[in-house]
Amino acid sequence: MLEYLGYLASVVILISLLMTSVQKLRWINLIGALLFAVYGFMISSIPVGIMNSGIVVVNIYFLWKMYTSKDYFTVLPLTNRTQYFEYFVNYHKSDIANYANIKDLTIAKDAVAFYILRNAVPAGVFVGVKEDEKTLCIKLDYVTKAYRDFKMGEYVFRKQKNLFTSKGYETLVTHTDNPKHAKYLQKMGFVKVNDNTWQYKLGS
Numbered sequence: 001m002l003e004y005l006g007y008l009a010s011v012v013i014l015i016s017l018l019m020t021s022v023q024k025l026r027w028i029n030l031i032g033a034l035l036f037a038v039y040g041f042m043i044s045s046i047p048v049g050i051m052n053s054g055i056v057v058v059n060i061y062f063l064w065k066m067y068t069s070k071d072y073f074t075v076l077p078l079t080n081r082t083q084y085f086e087y088f089v090n091y092h093k094s095d096i097a098n099y100a101n102i103k104d105l106t107i108a109k110d111a112v113a114f115y116i117l118r119n120a121v122p123a124g125v126f127v128g129v130k131e132d133e134k135t136l137c138i139k140l141d142y143v144t145k146a147y148r149d150f151k152m153g154e155y156v157f158r159k160q161k162n163l164f165t166s167k168g169y170e171t172l173v174t175h176t177d178n179p180k181h182a183k184y185l186q187k188m189g190f191v192k193v194n195d196n197t198w199q200y201k202l203g204s
Helices: 002-016 022-042 046-068 083-091 151-159 179-188
Strands: 073-077 112-118 121-132 135-143 171-175 197-201
Touching (some): 022 046, 073 151, 151 179, 179 197
Parallel strands (some): 135 171
Antiparallel strands (some): 073 112, 121 135, 171 197
């Protein structure tokens, strides 16, 4: 049983290194280190136990900093498909393809488009097009893998509603068949209205 515990700890550590989200990496690595610490002490390998106990403490410290530190968000307006926009979407195109089709995406004059900066780092991009006078259709709402902890969405949809209401919009709609994207939309307060359409009332 002790040998199996060692194997399990090794697998968990390995899985943690595959995470693109730093937060997930810390949590999973913490669990793996904790298992390794228990394993080390149980087989009387004090150095293994102490080292992994230290790793647990380090992970707890950095997780505490992540959850207690204040992030600074801002939006940077996007008026057309700039060279940087092309570079950004091309760099992330394989991941973006899981959530949106941007092949024919245009940024018209009446579009609502902006980069989302987190601590001065361009971490996401948003493009919405006018569906009618009171409805904005989201064509692209993308956040890079390292920042997918829902804080970006909360900032845009809950704290910056004026980005949309100031232009007369009362409702946001988007379309997706991706379960992960659907989970994100539900977390943000969107309501499913048919098979692949989700709706968000800005007044809610």
